[in-house]
Amino acid sequence: MSSAMYAAASLYNDPRYFSKSEVRIRANKIRRQRIFRKQIIMLLLLVAIILFSVIFLNNSISTDAQSDDYAPEFKYYTAVTIHAGDSLWSIASEHFNPDHYEDLGSYVGEICSINKLSTDSVVNAGECIILPYYETEYK
DSSP states (O other): OHHHHHHHHHTOOTTTTTSHHHHHHHHHHHHHHHHHHHHHHHHHHHHHHHHHHHHHHHHTTTTTOTTTOOOOOEEEEEEEEEETTTHHHHHHHHHOOOTTTHHHHHHHHHHHHTTOOTTTOOOTTOOEEEEEEEEEEEE
């Protein structure tokens, strides 16, 4: 019996719709629906746990391992004296390492932030600026 029929029968108080067997059948149907919903929820929860476990284990197992010929590079800083005719960009291009910087502009940007300069600053002969560089030897 549908909920609409149940509501209609309750309005007229028809004993045919409220017999013990009808009440038992309706109660069993509701119980089966609840059990089915619980089973669906448990199945979805189990699938989510399994999926999370697989993703977690896959990421933890396939971490980036270092090769045998890996040599760590350490970042150091050096002071460079500006000579006549030098510019910030020409000095940066001499010491630029494409393995550690996207382009020359990012290297110049780091030099400027270290020395508190702007990218279009004029550097005078005799001044010293600090340049970052990388080396495999630990000092």
